[in-house]
Amino acid sequence: xxxxxxxxxxxxxxxxxxxxxxxxxxxxxxxxxxxxxxxxxxxxxxxxxxxxxxxxxxxxxxxxxxxxxxxxxxxxxxxxxxxxxxxxxxxxxxxxxxxxxxxxxxxxxxxxxxxxxxxxxxxxxxxxxxxxxxxxxxxxxxxxxxxxxxxxxxxxxxxxxxxxxxxxxxxxxxxxxxxxxxxxxxxxxxxxxxxxxxxxxxxxxxxxxxxxxxxxxxxxxxxxxxxxxxxxxxxxxxxxxxxxxxxxxxxxxxxxxxxxxxxxxxxxxxxxxxxxxxxxxxxxxxxx
Amino acid sequence: xxxxxxxxxxxxxxxxxxxxxxxxxxxxxxxxxxxxxxxxxxxxxxxxxxxxxxxxxxxxxxxxxxxxxxxxxxxxxxxxxxxxxxxxxxxxxxxxxxxxxxxxxxxxxxxxxxxxxxxxxxxxxxxxxxxxxxxxxxxxxxxxxxxxxxxxxxxxxxxxxxxxxxxxxxxxxxxxxxxxxxxxxxxxxxxxxxxxxxxxxxxxxxxxxxxxxxxxxxxxxxxxxxxxxxxxxxxxxxxxxxxxxxxxxxxxxxxxxxxxxxxxxxxxxxxxxxxxxxxxxxxxxxxx
Numbered sequence: 001x002x003x004x005x006x007x008x009x010x011x012x013x014x015x016x017x018x019x020x021x022x023x024x025x026x027x028x029x030x031x032x033x034x035x036x037x038x039x040x041x042x043x044x045x046x047x048x049x050x051x052x053x054x055x056x057x058x059x060x061x062x063x064x065x066x067x068x069x070x071x072x073x074x075x076x077x078x079x080x081x082x083x084x085x086x087x088x089x090x091x092x093x094x095x096x097x098x099x100x101x102x103x104x105x106x107x108x109x110x111x112x113x114x115x116x117x118x119x120x121x122x123x124x125x126x127x128x129x130x131x132x133x134x135x136x137x138x139x140x141x142x143x144x145x146x147x148x149x150x151x152x153x154x155x156x157x158x159x160x161x162x163x164x165x166x167x168x169x170x171x172x173x174x175x176x177x178x179x180x181x182x183x184x185x186x187x188x189x190x191x192x193x194x195x196x197x198x199x200x201x202x203x204x205x206x207x208x209x210x211x212x213x214x215x216x217x218x219x220x221x222x223x224x225x226x227x228x229x230x231x232x233x234x235x236x237x238x239x240x241x242x243x244x245x246x247x248x249x250x251x252x253x254x255x256x257x258x259x260x261x262x263x264x265x266x267x268x269x270x271x272x273x274x275x276x277x278x279x280x281x282x283x284x285x286x287x288x
Numbered sequence: 289x290x291x292x293x294x295x296x297x298x299x300x301x302x303x304x305x306x307x308x309x310x311x312x313x314x315x316x317x318x319x320x321x322x323x324x325x326x327x328x329x330x331x332x333x334x335x336x337x338x339x340x341x342x343x344x345x346x347x348x349x350x351x352x353x354x355x356x357x358x359x360x361x362x363x364x365x366x367x368x369x370x371x372x373x374x375x376x377x378x379x380x381x382x383x384x385x386x387x388x389x390x391x392x393x394x395x396x397x398x399x400x401x402x403x404x405x406x407x408x409x410x411x412x413x414x415x416x417x418x419x420x421x422x423x424x425x426x427x428x429x430x431x432x433x434x435x436x437x438x439x440x441x442x443x444x445x446x447x448x449x450x451x452x453x454x455x456x457x458x459x460x461x462x463x464x465x466x467x468x469x470x471x472x473x474x475x476x477x478x479x480x481x482x483x484x485x486x487x488x489x490x491x492x493x494x495x496x497x498x499x500x501x502x503x504x505x506x507x508x509x510x511x512x513x514x515x516x517x518x519x520x521x522x523x524x525x526x527x528x529x530x531x532x533x534x535x536x537x538x539x540x541x542x543x544x545x546x547x548x549x550x551x552x553x554x555x556x557x558x559x560x561x562x563x564x565x566x567x568x569x570x571x572x573x574x575x576x
Contacts, residue, residue, distance in 0.1 A: 006314055006318050007314055008308055008309050010331055010332070012333075014348075016348070021297070026294055026298070027295070030294050041329055041331070043329070043350060044296035044298070045350050046349040047347055047349065048347070049343075049346070050347075052346060053344055055344055057344060058337070059337040059341040060335060061333060061335065062331060062332065
């Protein structure tokens with residue numbers, strides 16, 4: 001093991017969650033700190049008592065930044081000093097910055113997804129977006145798109161009608177976008193696929209170890225559609241493989257994952273992340 | 289900067305204090321972790337709110353160990369789950385172990401000083417020890433000697449008679465050693481030096497930048513005495529230089545500093561510290 005140049009001024013960043021054993025964030029951020037020679041180190045902490053963990057972060061002055069993952073993305077908001085208005089609407093955060101004892105929360109999942117879509121060549125302006133699933137990540141992406149992309153329409157489908165209705169109501173209250181929401185059935189999916197330009201899977205369907213599953217029958221794909229799956233284990237889900245086979249443009253969830261980390265890195269350090277270093281580390285881990 | 293192999297299982301240790309900018313502990317412990325290839329990293333946190341910092345330590349499961357320095361060695365005791373009886377008598381701790389959410393406090397200054405004395409060739413069994421100063425470090429050393437060395441007599445001298453009396457009362461209540469305590473004057477110092485076999489300076493007299501000062505006139509030294517100064521900046525204080533010039537055996541405070549860290553390292557990691565690695569790092573830092 002090589003000695004990192006750790007000193008009394010080294011700043012700590014960390015992911016908190018439960019569990020955290022499979023998090024890629026320590027490898028990702030430490031490689032980026034190293035590449036730029038920044039005096040930071042990134043650890044992972046399993047946490048049950050979120051309130052105490054954040055009280056500790058506030059008291060430990062070199063504890064600069066935190067990534068917050070499942071199951072703490074909602075509860076963590078209670079113990080912060082400042083949260084961006086869009087993140088209050090979304091109802092969760094994934095990033096905390098310790099600004100000299102003042103804890104500021106924000107979300108980078110939504111902006112990370114938007115950047116993945118734009119970089120992946122998805123046209124959004126005036127287009128119809130179909131979102132499958134209404135969980136935490138879906139909320140972040142839906143609010144970001146509804147506020148920042150001039151969509152023609154955002155259609156939400158989910159089997160959980162309470163969550164579906166809740167997100168639709170919040171989006172209508174908090175944005176000016178045209179929102180449609182319907183229970184996910186073969187019929188509603190077929191109709192929505194008939195008009196969608198961009199399809200975003202925000203459900204866990206297709207995630208390892210259930211890699212054979214896809215919500216969208218390949219027969220529903222139409223030329224020109226772009227398909228984005230926020231799942232990134234495997235790197236190419238069944239949904240994306242089917243879409244690619246149908247000749248469609250596809251975007252892997254790993255792009256959103258990298259982007260959200262890039263945005264966190266900027267918040268932690270104040271400097272731009274070495275994106276290719278981070279991408280290489282993530283790809284090495286996900287392929288191994 | 290080289291990449292340390294940090295992962296989701298890397299355990300954190302840290303020193304808390306205010307200030308912590310000059311602490312040698314990060315350099316010392318990280319070098320030792322590296323030498324043994326241990327999956328640990330050691331940082332420094334400036335802390336004002338000790339209670340929150342310790343609540344955070346309890347909640348962050350990979351936050352394994354803490355060194356506690358000025359001004360938190362006394363207050364930290366309030367927020368722990370378990371403290372060794374000897375350390376409760378001493379009234380301060382310098383080490384906290386997070387045992388799966390249970391915080392255990394202990395002191396390594398006293399045992400570190402005892403080991404420095406023994407390793408330095410000081411005979412203690414049946415001897416008279418003179419201790420100058422009654423502050424926090426003196427309390428730790430006095431209790432350790434009074435409990436673990438079969439001294440003939442432990443004489444305490446200090447200009448602060450309230451602290452002197454307090455320590456003497458506590459030692460008499462908590463140990464079976466023969467304790468004498470007297471206000472520090474030219475007269476009391478001369479008398480005590482006349483019977484002392486081992487002299488321990490626990491006052492800051494002689495510490496950088498007041499390096500010319502010594503509490504003990506060189507004329508009071510007698511052949512065969514051993515002189516130990518807990519000050520280690522400079523490595524050889526005026527007291528030790530004078531004693532060495534008089535042909536006496538001398539022990540630098542740096543030995544106590546290294547020993548207390550070695551004992552902490554064992555508590556943090558469960559394995560024996562690479563003492564020579566730690567000594568080399570400390571010496572490099574103190575000589576530069």
